[in-house]
Amino acid sequence: MEPTLSPSAYTDTFARDRLPPAEEWPELRFTLPELHRTGTLNCAGELLDGGVGRYGADRPCVRGEHDGVRHAWTFGGLRARVDRIARLLSGPLGVRPGNRVLLRGPNSPWLAACWLAVLKAGGVVVTVLPVLRTEELEAILRSARVSHALCDARFADELEEAADRAAPHLEERTGITLYGDGGPQDPAVLAERAAEEGEPPFEAVPTAADDVALIAYTSGTTGRPKGCVHFHRDVTAIADTFSAHVLKPRPDDLFAGSPPFAFTFGLGGLLIFPMRAGAETLLLEKAGPERLARAVHEERVSVLFTAPTAYRALLSEASGAEPPDLSSLRRCVSAGEHLPEAVWHAWHEATGLKLIDGIGATEMLHIFISASDDDIRPGSTGRPVPGFTAEVLGEDGRPAPDGVPGRLAVRGPVGCRYLADDRQRRYVRDGWNITGDTYVRDAEGYFWYRSRSDDIIVSAGYNIAAIEVEEVLMRSPLVREAAVVGVPDPDRGQVVKAVVVPAEGTPSDPATAEALKAFVKERIAPYKTPRLVEFTAALPRTETGKLQRFKLRENG
Structure with missing residues (x-):
């Protein structure tokens, strides 16, 4: 059972106050030495300031596009921009530690800077997809009691309308600040100026390791989205488990992919993991298969994160009249849905690379079962990532024998904590996170996907x-x-x-x-x-x- 939480650095305790009761938490296990994070930890400070300390301010960190403009920042350059936005948040914009700050915009270097700045300033980040409509945005503003928002200027209209509609249900209307409009108060303009002129570093708010860092909303495959609460220590934990032990990135890697930051598969794969490893990330506003193929070809991407359907489409690109050069790729990760064995083999035949399949969940923040290199068994999702344990449970709630299908259950250093949602009791049972997937485990400990648990057809x-x-x-x-x-x-x-x-x-x-x-x-x-x-x-x-x-x- 979860121990008593550390004293919070937050003056706005909304998120911690709405965590599930202790008896409904999953059992958290910290089986690797690097997962024992207690006391003070600000994950943005760890990733950014720690990255500067480990890899140097001049190491390339993030590049990409925003509204047609290219950016390429080192760790030091990113820190200068993040610190200026954090100073703006905690100063003129009045963000108090613990306030929820919504981010809306496509993947870009500026979205990355805003994400880090919110956390460094002690805010709780709520990243949403830029395509959400007014009603969906209103529901999130109300659910998370969002006090502030940083929004790409191109995606402001529906958020403004949602803020007006949500205002009667909030203490005050959500304050929206636009980035990318080029005005004198544009955080991007101010941050660029600070990077050019130089400013003193912004000291990260000394949040507790178990202070809430982010609220991620599920993508709605089963209906009404749920707010999944994750701590500062969870952010470093996913990098120190899946990324460190399965993906094994190198400082000379260039990451790219299609999932948005609002999808935690993308947040980990395109921001947290490369920063933790001292690698560089390429952030694309639009990352369809054609654009991904071109990015790999032109920019020499080495680590790719996308879904099985995109790998299938990339194969079509590779068999076209002018096939892109994919030879720079060395690690390719597939998640978001089951990877068909036929796609795995087709990708391996076309590229010589073994796709790294994985299952994760917004509730678990990232991937918890996977395999890489010679550990891969095509068609199998893999084995529990170091730091996690998993079981296949029968109808009686007990572990099923190998070869018998049942509900996938997992434990590890992260777990499901819904924001004030009675569905917590459905996802967490007897200390296990019950993912809603039906799996079979074989005698070697590999897990084989069968279906979503509600996708079994009885005929x-x-x-x-x-x-x-x-x-x-x-x-x-x-x-x-x-x-x-x-x-x-x-x-x-x-x-x-x-x-x-x-x-x-x-x-x-x-x-x-x-x-x-x-x-x-x-x-x-x-x-x-x-x-x-x-x-x-x-x-x-x-x-x-x-x-x-x-x-x-x-x-x-």
Whole structure:
């Protein structure tokens, strides 16, 4: 059980006051010496000031684009800009330690600077996707009682409207400061001036290691998003577990990828991990497959973070008339959804690289099961990352025998703490984080994904894992993407329905549907064959790329 929390440095105790009661916390385990972080710890100070101390102020740190303008900053250059924004926050803008500060904008060097500045000034950072609409933004402003916001000037309108609508439910209207508009009060303008003229360093607020650093909202694959609370020590913990022991970055690496900072897969992979390792990160405002391929080719990216669907699309780019040069890549990480074994093999054949698959969760901040190099078993997610333990639990809540599917449960140095949300009791049980995924563990300790726990289809008494049927469909040359769900049926309880994005040039007609049914029936048990096949131009996904199966079920 979680020990008593350290004395907080916050004068605004809202976030700590709304943590779950102690009996609903997961059991936290600090099994590696570097995870024992107590006392004072400001993770932004650790990453930035500590990075300057470890690697030198002149080491390249972040480069990228903001509204068409290129930036390239060293650790020292980034610190000068961060310190100026932190001074602005804690001074004229009136951010008190513990205030929640919302960030809105695409990935860019300025978003990175704002993220670090909020934490250095003692704020609690709440990063949101720039595509969220007014109602979604209003819900987050109210849920986190956001007092201040730093917003890319190009994405201000809906946030302004959301702040007006949320104001009656807050102590006062959220104060919004725009960056990138070029005005005299633009934090980016002020920070650039400070970097040129020089200012005294800003001393990071001495937050406790277990003070709240960030509130990350889930991406909504199952409906209403939840606010996941993470501490300053959690930020360093994910770098000192998955990154240090599985990814193993080098100071000469250049990171890039597609996930936004609002998606903690992107926050870790594109900011926390490279800074912790003294490496450089390339931040792209738009990071579709074509842009990613071009970035790897032109900028010699060596570490790539993106989702399985993007790797599949990158393979298409690589087989085009003018294929990009991907030879600079040495580490490629896939997460966000299950990595099909066919994609793993295709990527390995095309590049010679072994994709690092992993499962993480917003509730856990980052990846907790993975494998790299010779430890990889294609099709398997991997084994628990050093610092974590995992089990497959049966219906009785006890560990299931190897080879028997059950609910994935995990413990480690981080864990689920929802912000004032009664769903905490569903995610945490008996000290375990219950992820909502069905897995099988083999005799070697490798974990094999079967489905989301709510993706098991029960048809005429048979349990059918949606992912198994999807894996078969994805092998067909007629299929670009596929998702499988169960839909109600009066005779069988449920039947298997496949929603298919056909390959280019493939007709969406009954003949194709019958061909796909036959393709599946030839490869797995007939009772798993889809009885219904629907064609669509695109599968419903969140902005972070996760499949929204609940929408497919809603559509029947």
